[in-house]
Amino acid sequence: MKHTELINxxxxxxxxxxxxxxxxxxxxxxxxxxxxxxxxPKWIPVDEQIPKPYxxxxxxxxxxxxxxLKVEAGMMKPDGLWKIYGTNTKGxxxxxxxxxxxxxxxxxx
Numbered sequence: 001m002k003h004t005e006l007i008n009x010x011x012x013x014x015x016x017x018x019x020x021x022x023x024x025x026x027x028x029x030x031x032x033x034x035x036x037x038x039x040x041p042k043w044i045p046v047d048e049q050i051p052k053p054y055x056x057x058x059x060x061x062x063x064x065x066x067x068x069l070k071v072e073a074g075m076m077k078p079d080g081l082w083k084i085y086g087t088n089t090k091g092x093x094x095x096x097x098x099x100x101x102x103x104x105x106x107x108x109x
Contacts (some may be wrong), residue, residue, distance in 0.1 A: 043094040051095060053078045060094040069093065 043060060051057050053076055060069040061084070074084035074092065081088040 041096045041099070043096055045094055046092055051076055051097070056098050057095045058098060059084060059092045061089065061092045063091070073098070 056073060056075050058071060059074040059082060060071050061082075063070040072084050074082050074095075076082055076092075077088070081090060082092045084092075
């Protein structure tokens with residue numbers, strides 16, 4: 001089930017729920033999911049925007065015709081080619097920024 005469908009079902013169920021406290025909780029849960037979904041990185045079509053040269057990104061490309069898109073790490077070079085795992089290609093269809101690195105746990109002293 002996609003997030004949007006889940007949100008819509010939560011909202012729909014909250015409208016028929018007889019317990020007002022549960023209904024409010026369901027609506028609040030739907031709102032939290034919606035907010036989190038809005039903050040997730042989104043795929044950017046390369047015909048709308050490209051990243052800065054040498055900026056590490058996640059790419060989706062068609063490696064084989066008719067097969068699902070392959071997701072890999074890569075970067076665009078100034079010459080317009082994408083550098084992906086030692087390969088240069090123009091076949092990238094979408095990209096998104098890399099997520100922030102996690103913080104290392106602090107050591108107790």
